[in-house]
Amino acid sequence: MSHDVIILGAGPAGANAALAAAESGLRVALFDQQPEAGGQVWRAPLPGLSMPSSPELSSGDALRARLAASAVECRLGRTVWSVGSHFRVDAVGPDGNEHVEAPRLIAATGAHERVVPFPGWTLPGVIGLAAATVLLKSHGALPGQRVVIAGCGPLLVAVAAGVLKGGGTIAAIADLAGPSDWLRALPALASQPRLLARGAGWALKIGGARVPVLFRHGVRAAEGDDALSRVSLAPVDAEGAFIAGPERVMEADALCVGHGLVPGAEVPRLFRVAQAFDRQRGGFVPKLDAEGRTSLNGLYACGDGVGLRGALVAEAAGRLAGLACAHDAGALTAATFASVSAPAREAIGQARAFSDAMADMMALRPAQVAAIPPETTVCRCEDVTRADIESAYADGARDMNQLKQFTRCGMGPCQGRFCGDVAAEILAAKVGSREEVGTFTARPPLRPVALADLLGSFDYSDIPIPPPAPL
Numbered sequence: 001m002s003h004d005v006i007i008l009g010a011g012p013a014g015a016n017a018a019l020a021a022a023e024s025g026l027r028v029a030l031f032d033q034q035p036e037a038g039g040q041v042w043r044a045p046l047p048g049l050s051m052p053s054s055p056e057l058s059s060g061d062a063l064r065a066r067l068a069a070s071a072v073e074c075r076l077g078r079t080v081w082s083v084g085s086h087f088r089v090d091a092v093g094p095d096g097n098e099h100v101e102a103p104r105l106i107a108a109t110g111a112h113e114r115v116v117p118f119p120g121w122t123l124p125g126v127i128g129l130a131a132a133t134v135l136l137k138s139h140g141a142l143p144g145q146r147v148v149i150a151g152c153g154p155l156l157v158a159v160a161a162g163v164l165k166g167g168g169t170i171a172a173i174a175d176l177a178g179p180s181d182w183l184r185a186l187p188a189l190a191s192q193p194r195l196l197a198r199g200a201g202w203a204l205k206i207g208g209a210r211v212p213v214l215f216r217h218g219v220r221a222a223e224g225d226d227a228l229s230r231v232s233l234a235p236v237d238a239e240g241a242f243i244a245g246p247e248r249v250m251e252a253d254a255l256c257v258g259h260g261l262v263p264g265a266e267v268p269r270l271f272r273v274a275q276a277f278d279r280q281r282g283g284f285v286p287k288l289d290a291e292g293r294t295s296l297n298g299l300y301a302c303g304d305g306v307g308l309r310g311a312l313v314a315e316a317a318g319r320l321a322g323l324a325c326a327h328d329a330g331a332l333t334a335a336t337f338a339s340v341s342a343p344a345r346e347a348i349g350q351a352r353a354f355s356d357a358m359a360d361m362m363a364l365r366p367a368q369v370a371a372i373p374p375e376t377t378v379c380r381c382e383d384v385t386r387a388d389i390e391s392a393y394a395d396g397a398r399d400m401n402q403l404k405q406f407t408r409c410g411m412g413p414c415q416g417r418f419c420g421d422v423a424a425e426i427l428a429a430k431v432g433s434r435e436e437v438g439t440f441t442a443r444p445p446l447r448p449v450a451l452a453d454l455l456g457s458f459d460y461s462d463i464p465i466p467p468p469a470p471l
């Protein structure tokens with residue numbers, strides 16, 4: 001094997017794991033489907049685009065410079081579609097399919113976003129809140145000219161500030177949380193003064209632009225003929241259920257909406273490692289020891305893919321997993337491991353209060369799911385509605401794999417990444433608990449890849465044709 005460890009994901013977690021393992025003397029291959037390292041939060045602009053400076057861009061540039069100066073073999077622009085036994089990783093990149101194997105693997109594949117469906121959420125013009133950060137950071141593009149921003153968590157203010165900075169207008173911000181929720185989180189947020197100051201700067205910009213902020217409001221419906229033109233916002237209670245009160249209809253050509261993130265734990269799940277449901281951390285997450293080891297020997301995991309904790313923790317947890325891997329490979333003595341990993345352990349402890357507060361803000365509110373109307377699409381790849389999910393339950397579906405067999409929910413190109421969490425919540429409300437309904441079984445391809453890329457170029461005349469079987 002040409003590598004000691006393969007790392008999947010070059011965000012704050014995976015890139016720091018790679019640097020720590022390489023500094024300890026391991027031969028490291030680092031994969032990411034993005035052309036540049038940085039992950040979601042420190043995403044690089046598209047090649048040729050220059051973006052105004054920001055703390056995220058500076059952190060990303062610093063990380064990319066450290067990787068370039070390191071011994072890490074960066075295999076960027078490669079989509080990992082399969083991870084098999086002996087940690088054989090298959091990825092499609094510019095030269096077609098390639099594979100590597102190593103005795104150890106660190107999964108740091110981050111999270112994906114959750115949008116709790118509402119009527120009209122599949123209209124052009126409605127995009128995810130997290131997806132909006134990608135548009136703003138990587139493409140330097142606005143989601144629309146007149147934008148409604150809705151959902152929960154810190155991305156609300158981050159996206160709003162980005163839209164204003166790009167010259168867009170915000171019709172309204174609808175936050176599921178109320179001022180009392182933010183006040184309650186304030187002491188925890190103050191434990192990270194730099195991040196709190198950044199958030200406060202965004203809030204001032206939003207206030208200065210006189211953007212209407214509707215606390216404890218959710219999206220009742222998005223409307224328009226061929227594309228979004230109106231968004232109805234209605235008051236909700238602390239659990240996210242709609243309550244009596246005036247509805248506001250906002251004219252808008254874009255709605256950026258998101259209800260937190262879901263850990264992308266497909267790789268640990270492929271190996272059927274022990275996992276547990278943790279609502280605050282975003283859903284089912286692999287069980288890890290304090291240094292990122294899963295229940296399978298040689299498989300480690302870190303970052304938002306193993307529970308939402310944000311970039312600060314992802315960085316430190318990545319470093320810890322990289323060092324643990326080096327220790328287990330015999331490259332670090334126990335004493336060296338203890339001393340070089342101490343700062344990472346301390347950083348995780350210091351960030352805990354902040355990351356817990358943010359995770360609480362983004363946790364799924366079951367009452368919001370209960371309010372999804374029956375005819376609303378939940379799985380948009382396969383057009384499965386809430387009523388379809390409930391009738392599958394009536395027909396006997398009791399877990400996520402049975403739901404998939406009954407309805408095709410989760411069988412489309414996203415493989416259940418976007419619908420799985422909400423569909424599980426709907427089924428769990430009937431069956432009894434999320435633990436009982438479980439998750440879809442993870443299977444390759446982890447991401448959609450073209451068959452032509454897997455086959456590569458070949459000449460039909462070169463294909464050996466076996467002689468006909470004797471009659």
Ligand SMILES: Cc1cc2nc3c(=O)[nH]c(=O)nc-3n(C[C@H](O)[C@H](O)[C@H](O)COP(=O)(O)OP(=O)(O)OC[C@H]3O[C@@H](n4cnc5c(N)ncnc54)[C@H](O)[C@@H]3O)c2cc1C
Nearest residue numbers: 009011012013032033039040080109110130303304310311
């Ligand atoms: C779309 C999105 C936008 C976000 N924007 C922000 C933001 O603006 N500010 C903020 O504070 N937080 C943001 N977050 C939260 C943020 O992800 C975390 O706080 C932090 O980046 C976690 O770091 P990580 O290394 O664990 O994961 P990530 O940064 O998500 O990195 C994971 C990496 O794995 C790669 N990957 C995953 N699967 C594969 C595969 N099969 N093949 C190849 N590569 C793969 C991804 O391309 C990605 O680069 C965002 C999250 C999402 C999902």
